[in-house]
Amino acid sequence: GQNIDQPTEMTATEGAIVQINCTYQTSGFNGLFWYQQHAGEAPTFLSYNVLDGLEEKGRFSSFLSRSKGYSYLLLKELQMKDSASYLCAVLDSNYQLIWGAGTKLIIKP
């Protein structure tokens, strides 16, 4: 079966750095996405990785290792507004998006 694992919840301090991990086992691979979702709202796109390595976009970076079936989202200089759920999703060989359950990130002052 296809599976994506993320921690259920993480806590971090305002101004700090946090890394959210995602491991996956899917039928094929056509890319990995990270989305941010505030409570009761729609997911919004953060990043897309299809090749190994680090993609940096402002305070957010995303890393991919296809051989290890592993990705992480790195958030720097955390702000209170970063409190949200972070969803990892993999596009499989049939171009279906397989979603993880999401990681709820709690930022404390």
Place this chain on the structure above:
Amino acid sequence: DGGITQSPKYLFRKEGQNVTLSCEQNLNHDAMYWYRQDPGQGLRLIYYSQIVNDFQKGDIAEGYSVSREKKESFPLTVTSAQKNPTAFYLCASSIDLEREQQYFGPGTRLTVT
């Protein structure tokens, strides 16, 4: 502004009633999707459509139906056959099935009592 609209934001229905959730996009996207989100679970695909007048079942299509008569519109009907319909429903679209990014509407929270 281009985007996806879903209405209403909150919807309440009695058990045994069918209910239709609307989804409209003006992004000129070919592909559209319906997801269901339950607490502590990932998004689960209900139906998707690549082009007008064509749609495919996702992982949890039982108890749901869709239509795609226009490129812009992809309404979802939650029928009385759906055993556990209370959930947050999200509509999304992408340029086509093979393009990377999906754009989401604001969602409809359906409560059935």
